Amino acid sequence: MSLLRLEKATIRFGGLVAVNEVSFEIAPGELFGLIGPNGAGKTTCFNLITGMYRPTSGRILFKDKDIAGLPVAQIVRLGISRTFQNIRLFGSLTALDNVVVAAHLHRRANLVDALLGDPRSQADTERLRAEAMRYLSALDLQDVASARAADLPYGKQRRLEIARALATQPDLLLLDEPAAGMNPAEKEDLAGVVRRLRSEFGKTILLIEHDMRFVMGLCERIVVLDHGEMISEGPPDHVRNDPKVIEAYLGEAV
Amino acid sequence: MALRVRIASILAGLAGCWLLDALCRGLLRESEQRLVVLAGLYVTLAVSLNLINGIAGQFSIGHAAFYQIGAYTAGYLAFFYYGKLPLQGVPWLVAMLLLGMITAALAGLVVGLPSLRLRGDYLAIVTLGFGEIIRIVVQAIDLTAPTGEQVGGALGMNVEPRIRIIGLVWLFALTCIAVTRNLCKSSHGLALLSIREDEIASAAMGVQVPKMKVAAFMIGSAFAGGAGVLLAHSESFISPSMFPMDLSFIVLTMVVLGGSGSITGAVIAALTLFYVPEYLRGLKAPDGTALTATGASLLGWVAAVVAAVVVVRWLAYRYRGTARQRALGYLLTAVGVLVLGRLLGWGLSFLPALQQAEYEVQKLRMVIFAGSLIVIMLVRPEGVLGRHEFSWDRLARVLRRQRPKEATG
Ligand SMILES: Nc1ncnc2c1ncn2[C@@H]1O[C@H](COP(=O)(O)OP(=O)(O)OP(=O)(O)O)[C@@H](O)[C@H]1O
Ligand SMILES: [Mg+2]
Numbered sequence: 001m002s003l004l005r006l007e008k009a010t011i012r013f014g015g016l017v018a019v020n021e022v023s024f025e026i027a028p029g030e031l032f033g034l035i036g037p038n039g040a041g042k043t044t045c046f047n048l049i050t051g052m053y054r055p056t057s058g059r060i061l062f063k064d065k066d067i068a069g070l071p072v073a074q075i076v077r078l079g080i081s082r083t084f085q086n087i088r089l090f091g092s093l094t095a096l097d098n099v100v101v102a103a104h105l106h107r108r109a110n111l112v113d114a115l116l117g118d119p120r121s122q123a124d125t126e127r128l129r130a131e132a133m134r135y136l137s138a139l140d141l142q143d144v145a146s147a148r149a150a151d152l153p154y155g156k157q158r159r160l161e162i163a164r165a166l167a168t169q170p171d172l173l174l175l176d177e178p179a180a181g182m183n184p185a186e187k188e189d190l191a192g193v194v195r196r197l198r199s200e201f202g203k204t205i206l207l208i209e210h211d212m213r214f215v216m217g218l219c220e221r222i223v224v225l226d227h228g229e230m231i232s233e234g235p236p237d238h239v240r241n242d243p244k245v246i247e248a249y250l251g252e253a254v
Numbered sequence: 255m256a257l258r259v260r261i262a263s264i265l266a267g268l269a270g271c272w273l274l275d276a277l278c279r280g281l282l283r284e285s286e287q288r289l290v291v292l293a294g295l296y297v298t299l300a301v302s303l304n305l306i307n308g309i310a311g312q313f314s315i316g317h318a319a320f321y322q323i324g325a326y327t328a329g330y331l332a333f334f335y336y337g338k339l340p341l342q343g344v345p346w347l348v349a350m351l352l353l354g355m356i357t358a359a360l361a362g363l364v365v366g367l368p369s370l371r372l373r374g375d376y377l378a379i380v381t382l383g384f385g386e387i388i389r390i391v392v393q394a395i396d397l398t399a400p401t402g403e404q405v406g407g408a409l410g411m412n413v414e415p416r417i418r419i420i421g422l423v424w425l426f427a428l429t430c431i432a433v434t435r436n437l438c439k440s441s442h443g444l445a446l447l448s449i450r451e452d453e454i455a456s457a458a459m460g461v462q463v464p465k466m467k468v469a470a471f472m473i474g475s476a477f478a479g480g481a482g483v484l485l486a487h488s489e490s491f492i493s494p495s496m497f498p499m500d501l502s503f504i505v506l507t508m509v510v511l512g513g514s515g516s517i518t519g520a521v522i523a524a525l526t527l528f529y530v531p532e533y534l535r536g537l538k539a540p541d542g543t544a545l546t547a548t549g550a551s552l553l554g555w556v557a558a559v560v561a562a563v564v565v566v567r568w569l570a571y572r573y574r575g576t577a578r579q580r581a582l583g584y585l586l587t588a589v590g591v592l593v594l595g596r597l598l599g600w601g602l603s604f605l606p607a608l609q610q611a612e613y614e615v616q617k618l619r620m621v622i623f624a625g626s627l628i629v630i631m632l633v634r635p636e637g638v639l640g641r642h643e644f645s646w647d648r649l650a651r652v653l654r655r656q657r658p659k660e661a662t663g
Contacts, residue, residue, distance in 0.1 A: 050458060052454070052458075071457075072457040072458055073457050073460050073461060073462050073463065076458065076459065076460035077460060081458075081459075082458060084455065084458075088452050088454065088455035088458075089451075089452075089455070090447070090448045090451035090452060090455065090456075091451055091452075092451060092641065093444065093447060093448065093451060097444050097447075098448075100441055100444050101441070101444050101445055101447075101448040101456070101459055101461065102459040102460065103441070104441040104442070104444065104445050104459075104460070104461065105459070105460035105461075107441055107442075109440070111442050111469060113440075114436060114437055114440035114441075114442040114443070115433050115436055115437055115473070116433075116436065117260065117432065117433075117435075117436030117439070117440075119257055119260070121436075121440050121442075122439070122440070124440075124441070125439070125440050125441045128441050164459060165459075167459075168459060168460050
């Protein structure tokens, strides 16, 4: 059984077909890569899966339920969470509070309890805080818990994005260029983190990345997009040697 | 433990309001008591607008409309039903308070809905328009009393019964503060703040953005409506001219000046902005005549303040020194302003044209008021308190001369 299945997912922006009849399947527990040159439609795929865009045609099945066009917040509840390519943290909140916002999805107290300052609501918030702290620690961010997100260095902001996405407790985690702008040592670190997300947290992971070495070394299966079309799919060794992929990257070392 | 703190704070709040009530009754004249009531209502308005504007980040500038809706709910209901129901005095007021809050919350729902589609300036225009519509509609509704006399409309209407209870007004303000603060301390409050920070990311983390926005609008409006009910019964008279657009702007100024998002800031700014003009109004020379100032001394003070603003901005944004040196700089600037103001005034007094011009300070009070706002926004654009809050813990730490535990990293 597949966790996520795209069936001829298509979206048009005016004359531009940003994603054209893309179909692939991700099994539970897989570490799946999505690559392609700039403007290929990778982020747009994420936006389709997370409900930010509604597909022009095609279906997106998550746990065998068609989720195309559901509200964003609803899709998170079903178990998909993401990070953003252009970091979108809650800048003036602390790192911890950024994660608490995501953990808020699993609150027990309701709004009225919160307004009345009910002890149940207070205990609930404390519980979410403790949980958020766990996710921060998992990404080695416990030391900056009370720093403002906007004040964090770039690499930590990227990791905080992951901690925040993790706190919604998704089954499927979408990472949009998590290693962008990192140096080789940081990338190595991050690869370890991503592997642990699967082994320790049991997440299925779909990740977009430009760094070929990073993707090839990490992912078990890869889909390649170019101009919105899916041009190749398979394990890294297959994709690496696919003439279409080599052509798309026009001589770049693949 | 938490429960004990809760009960203690509620009792302290009740006792504080009762004490305030007793003191004001004992010590203040009727007209001064009225000011204490109005101050409480302004605090409620500012704190409730802060919830919508500062915390949820929805730029609403028609807050007076909800205040007016509360007041007119009380007014119309009194007109039609007061004396016909077995409810009088304070129980009637409490019933009106609840009804006024509900009506205003429903209006908040109506205004909150556009906020789901509109952002920033567009939303501001919608809320502003809504405020004006309410005022004009109310102005157009004339009622005929059983005596045949016309009431309502532009003339305004009497509201029965007249009840002015300082303690109750302030209890309501405290409730508004407590509710907002409770919210801010919960994960629900963080969810609201996340909407202010980045709506798209907020939804992507599972926050039900539409529901939370509308909730913020409804809660904020409900408290403004309650304040309107208290105003109507305290003044025992309401008219559309009591809810002009300026009122919305003054409340908005209180929120921004105190520091958008800070409850403590909203309270302090509300009290200050309310009392400063009143204080200037009452300013008299020692011999009881109107206080006057010469053109020379006024110009001297203005020049000194402008110089001080430049210096303070330099200290705050450019100066690279320790916090202690900077604090010393601020102190010197404060002293410098006093000296420079006098000195310049003295110097300018040699110009006959400036020395002979005399102005009544009272008449200049709104100019002074507006000028101070400009100065504060230049010196501290994020508002007096920024996003900080008063907390007993921090106070205790300061008193014990401990430094707060800073984040490492
Ligand atoms: N909302 C939109 N309206 C119009 N065009 C869009 C929109 N979103 C994306 N596009 C277009 O769709 C194409 C694919 O964009 P997308 O962001 O998915 O690329 P990408 O593969 O993520 O590229 P990169 O590697 O640069 O992040 C681009 O040509 C982009 O301009
Ligand atoms: Mg992209």
